[in-house]
Amino acid sequence: MTGASRARMHQLEREGDRPAKRVNKLLSDQETMIGAVLLGNNLINILASALATQVLTTLIPGPWGVAVATAAMTVLILIFAEVLPKTLAIVRSDDVARALSAPTLFIVRLFGPIIYAIQWIVRRTLRVFGVKLDMAVDVLAAHEEIRGAVDYHHSEGLVETDDRRMLGGVLDLSDMDVSEIMVHRKSMVLLDAGLPARELVDAVLEAQHTRIPLYRDQPDNIVGVLHARDLLKALAECPTGVEGLDIAAILREPWFIPDATNLKDQLNAFLKRKNHFALVVDEYGALQGLVTLEDILEEIVGEIEDEHDTTLDGVRRQGDGSVNVDGHVTVRDLNRAMDWRLPEGEAVTIAGLVIHEAQMIPEPGQTFIFYRHRFQVLRRQRNQITALRISARLDDDSDA
Known part of the structure; x- marks a missing residue:
């Protein structure tokens, strides 16, 4: 059951496969399922050993009967109750899980109350030694399970390096903050909003970016973001040329985000607001840097190069x-x-x-x-x- 492919079971369940649905139900409470199987396994092994001992001691009285029963049951249990079925389950885990899902589900329902009582005793016992477990302990985190599978298949040559990085980048988004990928304020291009319109236009033309923050009096006082597209449109519509431009009228409202925002949340925020540019501030409101949608996507797919980028810069x-x-x-x-x-x-x-x-x-x-x-x-x-x-x-x- 634990070796069955969860992805395949979920796909089969969506296609209407009832055994796969039962497997997923069992895996949803994995600890109870394992406990029920272990309880049934021990009951059968102990019962079989007790019956064999009783029969053989009747046929062979004395200690020799016990010795023969012990040897015979050890061989039978080892081969037919341990090695053989587990080897088959490992080799064909998906098929075995689906085939045994119905009897296993019956066993879980039958022994469920006993298993919960055993779990309660186990947790109470472990608590004496300082180990505290919640009733909903997750043995394997989903992200780590996926990451481990990707690394394994990469080591086997089934997943290419670039694909492994992309999949790992997706999994890392929720563990990284924007402060880890932002363009630091020392590397930002900032323009003074008080400059004449012609100087601002010249500076925008020389810049390698389409969005440039404008400040007034001091760099921390960002008053807006100048988009090259808005500037081009305003130039085309202004009858008096560059000198007649009202830069303040075409500035976009700056979007400030805290530096502790994780990348997954920020990616969702970019998509929801349809805004690809945000300024990063610390807990005191001081400007720390900026982050764009491209910065986050690069954490997944790697460096996105255009005509202004330099390969392996630095x-x-x-x-x-x-x-x-x-x-x-x-x-x-x-x-x-x-x-x-x-x-x-x-x-x-x-x-x-x-x-x-x-x-x-x-x-x-x-x-x-x-x-x-x-x-x-x-x-x-x-x-x-x-x-x-x-x-x-x-x-x-x-x-x-």
Whole structure:
């Protein structure tokens, strides 16, 4: 039952297959199902052993009868009650689960009250040792089960690397915040709303983005977002040309979101509001960066390149297998580019990962070895690491 494909059972149930429906019902309360099967299994084995002992001790009086009964039942139970049926169930788990779903469901209903009593005793006993279990303990989280299946099939060569990354990216959305993928405020293109219209138009033409936030007096005071399409339309309709443009009239209302918003919720919000651009602020309302729909999609499908993008921006491969990496490159992007497995939960950028592991702000020239890679700091600007050289995966497990 536990080895049956849940995806196939759900699909068969949708097609009207009654055995598959019973399997899904059993798996919905997996602990009770397993408990009922174990209870029936032990009852049959103990009863069979007791009957065999009684019969054989009548035929062979004394200790020899007990010895023969023990040996015979051990062989019979091992072969016909353990190894043979379980081997068949492993090889053809879906078919066996469907075939035995009806008797198993009957056993579960028959022994259900006894199983709940046993579960209550088990939980009370474990609580004495400090282990607290809820009545609805989920043995396998669905996401981890899917991730494990994808990794397994990838190792078997049945799932390509790009497909594994895409499926993993979908599963990671609910575990990541917008602060992990946003464009930091230091890298944002901001324009002063007080500039003359011609200067704003020239700045928009030079920018690589279609949406540009405008501020007044200070960068944190965002008053609107200028869309290149709106600007083009206003230019076409303005009879006096650029000088007569009223930039304030075509600004779009800025959308502010907290930096703790997870990517799954933000993706749904983008689709619901039909808005692909949001400004990220911290708990004090200070501007931290911006995030777009494309940023979230790139977490699923990888880097989406257009005529303004540079392939592997900030990652330069070297002849010896190492790479020179700009400090602002995210750990996730580097892992995808190099097919590495650096931890993505400790820090967002590769510079942040080095600082986290070193527990200091390193000086240029310092070298560290962790996660089986050698990290050498090449450049540092004030307190920010701007360039590193990272070796290919090392064979030893040394750490520093």
